[in-house]
Amino acid sequence: MTIDTLVVLAYFFFLIAIGWMFRKFTTSTSDYFRGGGKMLWWMVGATAS
DSSP: OOOEEEEEEEHHHHHHHHHHTGGHHHHHOHHHHHHGSSSSSHHHHHHOO
């Protein structure tokens, strides 16, 4: 294996680990896009465009 392959694999596993650690913060895609229901309507509209 070259160093390039090792760097790409390390980056891939790093991203998987970060996603696995933060999986409990979002319960659904609807909550994600609405900010958990805690954001004002205009904030959600401004970030969705």
